[in-house]
Amino acid sequence: MNDASKLQVTLPITPDTSAAVASSAMVREGEAAAGPDIKVAARNVDVFYGDKQAIKDVSVDIPERSVTAFIGPSGCGKSTFLRCINRMNDTIDGCRVTGEITLDGLDIHDPSLDVVELRARVGMVFQKPNPFPKSIYENVAYGPRIHGLARGRPELDEIVESSLRKAGLFEEVKDRLDGPGTGLSGGQQQRLCIARAIAVSPEVILMDEPCSALDPIATAKVEELIDELKANYAIIIVTHSMQQAARVSQQTAFFHLGVLAEIGSTQEIFTNPKDKRTQDYITGRFG
Amino acid sequence: MSVDNTVAEAGRPRLIRADRTRRRNAAETRFRIYGVVAIVISLAALVFLVLSILSNGLGAFSQTFIAFDVYLDPAVIDKNGNRNPEEMKKVTTIGYGNLLKKALAADLEARGVSTEGIPPKEVDGLLSKDAPAQLRDKVLADPGLVGQTIRFETYANGRIDGYFKGRVTMESARLDSNVSPEQLELADRMRAAGIVSVRFNWGFLFGPDASELRPEAAGLGIAIIGSAYMMMIVLVLALPIGVAASIYLEEFARQNAFTDVIEVNIANLAAVPSIVFGILGLALFINFLGLPQSAPIVGGLVLTLMTLPTIIIATRASLKAVPPSIREAALGVGASKMQTVFHHVLPLAMPGILTGTIIGLAQALGETAPLLLIGMVAFVRDFPGPPPEGFFDPAAALPVQVYNWTQRADPAFVERASGAIIVLLVFLLSMNIIAIILRRRFERRW
Structure with a gap:
């Protein structure tokens, strides 16, 4: 909690400071071990679907090795913004993103950057568990295989096992790695998807309402997993459950009607929100 | 004491309005009867067709x-x-x-x-x-x-x-x-x-x-070879072209006015009368490109043009049926667009593509009108050579042979025409069975 509050960003950020942050991030890149850094920084991001503006002027810093929660009522743009970070919005016709998003100080919209590389570094877990209709093993092995992360089968086996272990699934599925991934229960499928995301050794993991299709027990397991994963990854989670945001995150951003209404340490947002809209939302007056 | 809901009690509205309910139930009963009658009529027609062909043609x-x-x-x-x-x-x-x-x-x-x-x-x-x-x-x-x-x-x-x-x-x-x-x-x-x-x-x-x-002495040998050659040409040309076009339109092309026009035109192309394709084939392949008449190559090309819309429509439909979550999952782990399509989307769409292709082939196999225009009605006594040179030799086609024989005066040809129809139906039936088997084999749930 403590380090998250240190990294709190106050809004709005002027273009000058954003440039300064970006350049300082680049400087910091060399000394990443020095302490918790800003992993992802967004400055003045606007997203348009055709003529409709879905995101207005959002600037956010995502710290390394912690969990950031995006909360807000339906249609507020939190998922849209999340999908900007690994450029999943590129796949949607008529979607336009402006502004600057940096990963380790490098612009993700840089034309020289291959979006495939970006997505290998920024993994994603979706709302509905979506394992490939293949075996459990193949589900996890697919990413490392296409990125050429493993030389030979033993190395691949190792990646699959360690990814499944990190996702807390290995013990449950070790006897049926060749069984279909779609044959697992909903919670197991979602952890399989997390294992699949981890397998390509990303630096950031985006989670788009990962528990909304799960029962409370499976949800608890996934939350536990998120808590363990934050030791190694920067995690951004979009959630509709404020309890979940309070449980798993160190930093919380509240979105409302396409704008970032408030961002701060989770504790502060939930106990002492500065914005009226945040207060109304977390006290259940709307949303 | 039982309560009659249909009768109004003093001061209270009735719960059930008897006449309305009765009318609604009667309408449903009528509709069921219409459905059964429709099925009986079509089954009777089918049985009559099969029996008359068998009784005429088995001889x-x-x-x-x-x-x-x-x-x-x-x-x-x-x-x-x-x-x-x-x-x-x-x-x-x-x-x-x-x-x-x-x-x-x-x-x-x-x-x-x-x-x-x-x-x-x-x-x-x-x-x-x-x-x-x-x-x-x-x-x-x-x-x-x-x-x-x-x-x-x-x-x-x-x-x-x-x-x-x-x-x-x-x-x-x-x-x-x-x-x-x-x-x-x-x-x-x-x-x-x-x-x-x-x-x-x-x-x-x-x-x-x-x-x-x-x-x-009349036999079907040349017609069967001609039809088989044409099916080979259609399969080799229409399947890759159709699948490539569908994948491009469905997965890569931007949705804009231009692709909309293409889409509408493909749908229209599927509805163009087949004889029009025959005229096109005559003008393009024979008159302009100078390919030989009565040759399976020309028939195959014309049938390819005819089959393409069928394959494209079926392929696009089965690509669309693959849930977007699979694409997102693949893109999410850093697969390129092409890897996503070829590793995940295409295998899942395969049963639909194969079914569409075989339906298209079956349509092409039974097509007569365009072949008449490109000279496949010719009387051919010499067997075409082995492929690929044989594609350029004159040959007949099964449905055209049926048409040809029904034109002849001797009643013995009626029997032979029906026999040829049986052969044609056996081919179509086996193609459909292959389609079903392939679909079963490739089908996977997600």
Whole structure:
């Protein structure tokens, strides 16, 4: 909690400071071990679907090795913004993103950057568990295989096992790695998807309402997993459950009607929100 | 005490309005009856169709044969006596016809089959008009036979064949200038003597077509080869082009006015009457590109154009049916667009694509109109060569052969046309079964 509050960003950020942050991030890149850094920084991001503006002027810093929660009522743009970070919005016709998003100080919209590389570094877990209709093993092995992360089968086996272990699934599925991934229960499928995301050794993991299709027990397991994963990854989670945001995150951003209404340490947002809209939302007056 | 809900009690509204409920239930009952009637009508039509084709066409698979000993007289067919096929070719079928005539008369006499009161010409008339040509081909293929006495089996004349199949009767023979009741009686006697027999006729499946005057010799061989060649061309061209076009349109192309126009046009293309494709083929492939007429290559190209919209529509539909979450999952782990499509989307869409392709092929197999325009109606006696050169040789096609035979005067061709329809239906049925098997095998749930 403590380090998250240190990294709190106050809004709005002027273009000058954003440039300064970006350049300082680049400087910091060399000394990443020095302490918790800003992993992802967004400055003045606007997203348009055709003529409709879905995101207005959002600037956010995502710290390394912690969990950031995006909360807000339906249609507020939190998922849209999340999908900007690994450029999943590129796949949607008529979607336009402006502004600057940096990963380790490098612009993700840089034309020289291959979006495939970006997505290998920024993994994603979706709302509905979506394992490939293949075996459990193949589900996890697919990413490392296409990125050429493993030389030979033993190395691949190792990646699959360690990814499944990190996702807390290995013990449950070790006897049926060749069984279909779609044959697992909903919670197991979602952890399989997390294992699949981890397998390509990303630096950031985006989670788009990962528990909304799960029962409370499976949800608890996934939350536990998120808590363990934050030791190694920067995690951004979009959630509709404020309890979940309070449980798993160190930093919380509240979105409302396409704008970032408030961002701060989770504790502060939930106990002492500065914005009226945040207060109304977390006290259940709307949303 | 039971409460009647349909009757209003004092001061209270009724819970159920009886007349409304009754009308609603009656409407539902009526609708069910309509549905059953519709199904019964279509089933009856199907049963009638199948039965009439089978009853007409099964006869085409068996044939009446006449077998007798023929002395291959060198004095007639190889006057120079040096067994050179090139020189022997000078002897026409007339020479062989005389040989057969003598041989048949001698054989009948030897077996004690009486030909009394029947002119020699009519005895000879029991044989197919194709018989001399068959004997000539046989001798030219193996000149060593000359001078020997061989057992020669040939088709009986179509009328005699019809007599054994019940198509020709004594009464109809009396009115028919092509056959006399005496000939039929002779045929009966010959059958009793074992000279005439009725059995399965491979010649119908593998032989070439024959002229108007010899229905008994007409076969489907060239039509089957022609259709098979065209299907090969359609499969090789339409499947990759159609699938590539669909993948591009569905997965890569931006959704804009241009792709909308293409989409509408593909749908329209599927509705264009097939004869229009024939005109296109005639103008483009034959007149402009100078490809040969009656050739499977042209038929295959025309049918490819016709099949493409079917394949594209089916492929796009099955690509669309793959849930977007699979694409997102693949993109999410850093697969490129192309890897996403080829590793995940295409395998899942495969059953639908294969089904669409086979339906398209089946449509193409049964298509007649465009083939008429590019000259596939021609009478072809020579088998096309092996592919790929054979694609440019003249050939027939199954449905066109059916059309051709129904045009001919001799009722024996009705039987053969129905037989050809049975062959066509067997091909279509087996293609559909393959489609079902492939779909089962490739189907995966997600």
